Structure formats: C-alpha cells, structure tokens
Amino acid sequence: MRLALRFVLPLVLALTGVAYALVPLVDQLTLRWFVRDLDMRSTLIADTLYEPLQERLETGKETKIESFFNRITRDERLFAIGYCSAPDAAVLASRLMPKDLLCSSLSRWEQPGDHLLLSSQGPLHVAVITLSGETGALGKLAILHDMSFISRRSEETKRYVLYLFMGLAAVISLITVIIAQLSWRGWMTGMRNVLRGEVLSRRPGIDSRPELREFKPIARDLQILIRELEADTRARDESQMTWTPETLRAILHGELRGGDIIVVSNREPYIHQRRGDRIEVQRPASGLVTAMEPIMRACSGTWIAHGSGSADREVVDMNDRVAVPPEKPSYQIRRLWLSREEEIGYYYGFANEGIWPLCHIAHVRPTFRSRDWAQYVAVNKKFARAVVSEAKTPNPVVLVQDYHFALLPKMIREELPDATIITFWHIPWPNPESFSICPWAQDVITGLLGSSILGFHTQFHCNNFVDTIDRLMEARVDRETFDVSFGGKLTAVRRYPISIAWPPEPDLLLKDLTMCRADVRRINDLPAGHKLGVGVDRLDYTKGIIERFQAIERLLELNPQWIGHFSFVQIAAPTRAEIDEYQHHEAHVRTVAMRINSRFERQGPPPILLKVEHHEPTDVYEYFRAADLCFVSSLHDGMNLVAKEFVAARDDERGVLILSQFTGASRELPEALIVNPYDADQCAAALLLALTMPDSEQRDRMRLMRGLVAEFNVFRWAGRMLLDAAVMRRHNRLIGAGPTGAA
Ligand code: F6P
Numbered sequence: 001m002r003l004a005l006r007f008v009l010p011l012v013l014a015l016t017g018v019a020y021a022l023v024p025l026v027d028q029l030t031l032r033w034f035v036r037d038l039d040m041r042s043t044l045i046a047d048t049l050y051e052p053l054q055e056r057l058e059t060g061k062e063t064k065i066e067s068f069f070n071r072i073t074r075d076e077r078l079f080a081i082g083y084c085s086a087p088d089a090a091v092l093a094s095r096l097m098p099k100d101l102l103c104s105s106l107s108r109w110e111q112p113g114d115h116l117l118l119s120s121q122g123p124l125h126v127a128v129i130t131l132s133g134e135t136g137a138l139g140k141l142a143i144l145h146d147m148s149f150i151s152r153r154s155e156e157t158k159r160y161v162l163y164l165f166m167g168l169a170a171v172i173s174l175i176t177v178i179i180a181q182l183s184w185r186g187w188m189t190g191m192r193n194v195l196r197g198e199v200l201s202r203r204p205g206i207d208s209r210p211e212l213r214e215f216k217p218i219a220r221d222l223q224i225l226i227r228e229l230e231a232d233t234r235a236r237d238e239s240q241m242t243w244t245p246e247t248l249r250a251i252l253h254g255e256l257r258g259g260d261i262i263v264v265s266n267r268e269p270y271i272h273q274r275r276g277d278r279i280e281v282q283r284p285a286s287g288l289v290t291a292m293e294p295i296m297r298a299c300s301g302t303w304i305a306h307g308s309g310s311a312d313r314e315v316v317d318m319n320d321r322v323a324v325p326p327e328k329p330s331y332q333i334r335r336l337w338l339s340r341e342e343e344i345g346y347y348y349g350f351a352n353e354g355i356w357p358l359c360h361i362a363h364v365r366p367t368f369r370s371r372d373w374a375q376y377v378a379v380n381k382k383f384a385r386a387v388v389s390e391a392k393t394p395n396p397v398v399l400v401q402d403y404h405f406a407l408l409p410k411m412i413r414e415e416l417p418d419a420t421i422i423t424f425w426h427i428p429w430p431n432p433e434s435f436s437i438c439p440w441a442q443d444v445i446t447g448l449l450g451s452s453i454l455g456f457h458t459q460f461h462c463n464n465f466v467d468t469i470d471r472l473m474e475a476r477v478d479r480e481t482f483d484v485s486f487g488g489k490l491t492a493v494r495r496y497p498i499s500i501a502w503p504p505e506p507d508l509l510l511k512d513l514t515m516c517r518a519d520v521r522r523i524n525d526l527p528a529g530h531k532l533g534v535g536v537d538r539l540d541y542t543k544g545i546i547e548r549f550q551a552i553e554r555l556l557e558l559n560p561q562w563i564g565h566f567s568f569v570q571i572a573a574p575t576r577a578e579i580d581e582y583q584h585h586e587a588h589v590r591t592v593a594m595r596i597n598s599r600f601e602r603q604g605p606p607p608i609l610l611k612v613e614h615h616e617p618t619d620v621y622e623y624f625r626a627a628d629l630c631f632v633s634s635l636h637d638g639m640n641l642v643a644k645e646f647v648a649a650r651d652d653e654r655g656v657l658i659l660s661q662f663t664g665a666s667r668e669l670p671e672a673l674i675v676n677p678y679d680a681d682q683c684a685a686a687l688l689l690a691l692t693m694p695d696s697e698q699r700d701r702m703r704l705m706r707g708l709v710a711e712f713n714v715f716r717w718a719g720r721m722l723l724d725a726a727v728m729r730r731h732n733r734l735i736g737a738g739p740t741g742a743a
C-alpha cells in the first residue's frame with residue numbers, strides 16, 4: 001500500500017502539471033476554431049440579409065431597417081448588426097450596437113486579425129462584410145457576435161482536460177502498481193530462492209521447483225557478496241572486541257535479543273558427593289566443563305545434565321534443579337536421572353565403547369551393540385523432552401555438547417522448529433571409512449544435521465565430517481561455505497577452537513609461585529631444587545600416558561645424570577572405570593610406572609609419581625605453578641585444554657610445554673615443543689630440551705602462548721558461535737526462512 005501511494009501521488013501530480021501546461025494551447029486552438037466559425041456564420045448572415053435589406057433601402061424605410069435588425073438579433077449569440085451606406089454615413093444598427101463603432105472605423109475590422117472587440121458588454125467578434133450584388137455595392141454590414149460563451153467554454157475545456165488527465169493518472173498508476181506488485185513478488189521469491197541457494201542448487205529433472213534462469217547470473221555474486229559482508233563485519237567486530245564475560249552477555253542481549261540459553265551435556269559442572277555425613281561439591285575433570293562453566297556464569301540460563309553424584313538428589317528442588325556455582329549462584333543445573341540400564345547402554349556402551357574409540361585414532365576397537373544403541377536413542381529422547389520443558393520461549397538457543405547427544409539436535413528441532421541449535425563435537429571426527437564402521441552412522445549424522453550450527457575444534461575435523469556426509473548421505477555440501485543442506489534444512493559446519501576462561505579465576509592464581517614450588521616438593525618428598533614435570537589427564541587410553549612414561553624412561557636411559565634429579569607427577573583422574581578397556585588401561589599405566597620407578601628409584605626420588613585420584617582445579621593449578629615442564633602426549637585429542645591451562649597458570653612466564661602433534665592445541669600453540677608421542681626418542685629429546693632451556697627462551701615462548709590463549713579465550717569461542725547464530729537468525733528472517741534455513 002505504501003509502495004502504491006509512493007508511486008501514485010507523484011504520477012497524479014506530474015499529470016496534473018502536464019494538464020495545466022496543455023490548457024492554454026487547447027484554449028488558443030479552440031478560440032481559432034470559434035473565430036473561423038463566427039466568420040463563416042457572419043458571411044452566411046450577410047448573404048441572407050442582402051435582399052431584405054436592399055428592398056428596405058429601395059423603399060426608403062430606414063427605421064424599419066433598425067427594427068428588422070433588432071428582430072434578427074434575438075438570436076442569443078448574434079449580439080448586434082449595423083449598416084453603413086458610406087464611410088461618413090450614420091450607422092443603422094440594432095439596439096445593442098456599441099456607440100463607438102462608427103461607419104468611419106469599419107475599415108479597421110476588414111484587416112486580417114482576430115476581430116475581437118472588448119466592449120463594456122463583454123468580448124465581441126466583429127465581422128465587416130461589403131454587400132454587393134448584381135446592382136453593385138450596397139454598403140457595409142457590421143455583424144457582431146457575443147464571445148463571452150468562448151471564455152465559458154474555455155473554462156469547461158480546462159476542467160475536462162484536468163479531469164481527463166487525473167483519470168488517466170489514476171488508471172495508469174493502478175495498472176502499473178498491479179504489474180509492479182506482481183513482478184515484485186515474483187522478484188522477491190526469486191531473490192529469496194537465490195539467497196537460499198536454490199537457484200544454484202536446483203538439480204534438473206530432480207527438483208520440482210521452476211528453473212529461475214534469469215537469476216542465475218546474479219545468484220552466485222549475490223551470495224558471495226552477502227557472505228563477504230557477513231564475514232567482513234564479523235572479522236572486524238571480532239578483532240576489535242575484548243572477549244570477556246561482559247562481551248558474551250552483550251552479544252546475548254543485543255545480537256540474540258536476550259535469548260533463552262539452554263546447555264545440554266552428559267557431565268554436570270558440579271557433582272554433589274556424600275562423604276559420611278557431609279556433602280562435598282566436586283568439579284569434574286572435563287574439558288567440556290572447563291570451557292562451558294564460565295560461559296554459563298556469564299550468560300545464566302539452564303544446564304541440563306546427568307545427575308551422577310551420590311548426593312545429587314538430596315540438593316535439588318522439586319523440579320530437579322539446583323542453583324550454582326554454590327558460592328555465588330548465577331545459573332541452574334537441571335538434573336536428569338538415568339537408570340542403571342540407561343547408563344550402561346547409553347554412556348558406557350554406545351558413547352564410550354562405540355563412538356569414543358571410533359572417533360579417536362588410538363587403536364582401540366570400537367564395540368557396537370544394538371541394546372546399547374536402543375538405550376542411546378531412549379536417553380537422547382529423555383534429554384530432548386527436558387529441553388522442551390525447560391525452554392521458556394519457542395526459539396531458545398540450545399547448546400548441545402558432545403558425542404553423547406548426536407540424536408538430540410534433530411529431536412529438539414522436531415519439537416521446537418524455531419530453536420537455534422548449536423552443537424559442539426568435542427572429540428575428533430574420523431575419515432569416512434572409519435566412521436562408516438558404525439552400524440548407525442546415518443542415524444548419527446541425520447541427528448546432528450538437526451543443528452543450525454555444528455562445531456568442531458579443527459578444520460581437519462570439519463573436512464572429515466563433510467567427507468563422511470558426501471560418502472554416506474543424500475545431502476548437498478557446499479564446499480565453499482561448508483553449509484550442508486539436508487531435507488530442506490541447512491546446517492553450518494564450522495571450526496571453533498575451544499579454549500579456557502581468561503584471565504583464570506583469581507583463586508587459581510592466589511597462591512604465590514614460590515610457595516607452590518616449595519609446597520609441592522615438600523608434599524611429595526622431593527628436595528628443594530628438584531626438577532619437576534607434570535601431566536594432568538583423565539585416565540584414558542587416548543591421553544598417551546604410557547607413551548609419556550616410556551619417554552621419561554628413555555630420557556633417563558640416555559641422560560643418566562637426570563636420574564634422581566627429575567620426577568614427573570602424573571595426576572590421573574579415574575574415568576569410565578566400568579569399561580574393561582579402561583580397567584586394563586589403568587592396570588597397564590600402574591605397571592609401567594612401577595617398572596620404571598623400580599628401575600631408577602635406588603638413586604633418589606622415583607621418576608614417576610602417579611596419583612590416580614580426583615584433584616580439584618586449585619590443586620591442579622598448584623602443580624602447574626610448581627612444575628618446570630608440562631607434558632601433554634595425547635595419541636589423539638580434539639583440543640586438549642590442559643595445555644592451555646598450564647599456560648594460563650604460568651603468570652611468571654616460565655615453564656615449558658611439551659605438546660603432542662595429535663592435539664588440536666598443537667595448531668594454536670606452535671611455541672610449545674611439538675612431539676610425536678609414539679616416538680620415544682623424540683619425546684626424550686624434548687624432555688631434555690625442556691629441562692635445560694634457558695629462562696629467557698622459556699619466557700619468550702610462554703609469553704607468545706599466553707598472548708594467544710588470552711586473545712582466543714573461551715568467551716571468544718562461545719561468542720563466535722553466538723554471533724554466527726545471530727547472523728543466521730537475521731539472514732533467515734530476511735529470506736523468510738526458519739532457523740535452519742527452511743522456508
Ligand atoms: O574430550 C571429550 C569429553 O567429552 C570432554 O569434553 C570431557 O572432558 C570428557 O570427554 C568427558 O569425560 P567423562 O566421560 O568423564 O564425562
């Protein structure tokens with residue numbers, strides 16, 4: 001309607017202007033026509049009067065002539081008639097003849113011109129006609145017509161011309177607006193299709209959508225332009241931002257309009273454990289928790305997780321919720337309870353005996369059982385129901401975490417079609433051949449493709465994922481953008497390298513470094529100047545703990561001067577202990593540590609101090625601050641946040657990080673000593689280098705690594721995902737599609 005008004009009004013005004021410009025021309029033209037008519041009429045009247053006038057003149061009845069003229073001029077347009085026998089004679093005229101029209105002045109009206117006389121009675125047309133017959137010239141006849149009707153007609157003409165043009169304007173604009181509306185709709189539909197990529201993606205003979213050939217040339221350019229603009233804005237914004245909890249809150253409230261945030265993970269951030277008559281709050285050894293917890297503190301919202309602690313049920317309210325962090329609550333944990341069968345099938349079985357070894361190249365065979373799969377499906381459904389019940393709006397932002405919930409995105413999407421679902425896969429994604437081992441590979445991928453955004457730590461894992469889709473699914477992959485279109489919906493596959501909070505929580509750095517060094521050595525019966533290495537992991541076969549010990553053994557073999565002068569503290573958090581593979585692994589780790597210790601122990605403190613127990617973050621940071629080196633030797637790891645935590649702990653800019661080339665972190669921290677954990681000699685050389693590295697080199701390397709972790713902290717990780725989600729929401733609003741790009 002607004003468009004129509006914007007178009008019609010100017011058109012009407014323009015045509016009215018044209019009409020006004022035309023009226024004088026029309027006026028002149030009609031005047032000329034009227035004058036010509038009056039000239040002809042006057043000649044006709046003169047011809048008709050000739051004989052009666054001659055008769056009256058011959059009979060000398062001049063007075064009768066005047067009454068004859070008066071009779072004739074009853075015609076409403078014929079104003080007056082006058083007769084002059086000679087230029088000096090008096091005019092014999094009808095009653096209304098103007099007094100100033102004399103016989104002597106008649107010759108003026110015989111000249112060419114418009115013959116218009118403006119008398120006090122109004123405008124008059126004067127025609128002077130010489131009366132001549134067979135008997136010779138009789139005199140002159142002045143015939144005056146009233147011309148006031150001409151100005152009346154001119155007014156009427158003006159009015160008609162104006163009405164005509166206004167009508168014309170209305171009709172033209174109506175037709176134009178209708179055509180414009182129809183074409184605009186068609187054009188907009190076309191452009192929407194272009195923006196959705198349908199023009200480029202249409203498969204002839206398969207898709208029923210009409211081919212929009214006319215849009216093809218601009219489609220790709222337009223898509224590229226939009227992406228460049230989005231990427232440019234994001235890149236500019238990102239580089240100009242300082243990533244803090246406040247930044248994240250601002251994104252949530254500004255870009256996502258205060259969206260409702262729901263996190264789903266298997267592991268909960270706080271576990272309540274009963275110890276006798278006390279309830280202890282534990283923070284689990286989990287990279288996922290390390291990363292997500294500061295995000296939730298910043299954004300509030302609800303974190304749905306498996307309630308696995310022995311006292312978890314005792315502290316929740318009637319809705320199974322508990323506010324955390326305990327010291328200063330800022331968000332809610334919603335706990336879900338799993339039966340023994342569910343836990344065995346879903347967590348130990350499908351997730352950790354199936355998917356975990358499948359995705360990690362650690363040479364442990366994956367085991368897939370249909371009963372585990374059934375539990376995995378059931379538990380995913382249970383969590384989907386919880387998400388729906390926790391959602392306060394129809395379009396929450398749901399952050400789905402990890403391989404425990406591959407089916408969840410699709411299940412949520414079915415219930416909450418407008419939700420923005422950001423799934424993050426914290427572990428590696430293998431190549432298509434490896435992944436196709438999974439008997440439910442297609443269900444897993446279909447589930448994940450319910451996400452709006454699917455994130456991995458590295459581009460390599462994104463590549464593996466889209467290669468797997470190409471191999472196993474009937475989906476379309478855009479290799480330029482890494483957008484996957486499946487079942488009419490879009491999933492953006494993106495790389496988001498995870499990180500840790502920066503700066504670290506103040507209590508983690510509270511204890512002075514010198515005190516940390518002294519206390520850790522004292523607690524472990526080590527002499528004051530004793531060199532110390534540290535490793536902190538879950539007791540998992542992917543972490544390369546055995547390879548690490550073998551590297552230490554090799555170091556001491558090759559460099560016996562370090563026997564008794566170097567020890568390595570391995571903190572190993574017990575994990576997944578119900579799985580045979582993990583039990584064997586723990587036994588193996590203990591055996592190797594004992595063997596190495598017994599080999600070198602006689603010459604001083606043992607080289608390996610193995611601590612298979614849970615450590616709270618403050619204890620872990622104390623070890624990080626006390627150590628001379630940290631060794632991360634994962635055989636395969638999505639990212640590995642221990643490496644980043646060690647860097648964060650060293651505000652003295654000392655300490656050396658030895659890092660496996662098979663961790664995502666090695667791509668971000670090249671200043672670490674990068675090693676292949678399978679190469680014991682290389683690792684031993686790295687250990688020696690670390691033990692003898694000058695302070696200045698330690699400082700230079702540590703400074704660079706600290707700079708990177710500070711800049712690419714976990715707020716940036718989450719912020720980038722939320723910004724991408726916000727761009728996606730805006731983009732979809734623009735093209736009138738749902739949150740996954742579905743129209
Ligand atoms: O590495 C993947 C991951 O999910 C981490 O995010 C987390 O640290 C760990 O695995 C989970 O271990 P758990 O089985 O003890 O929860």
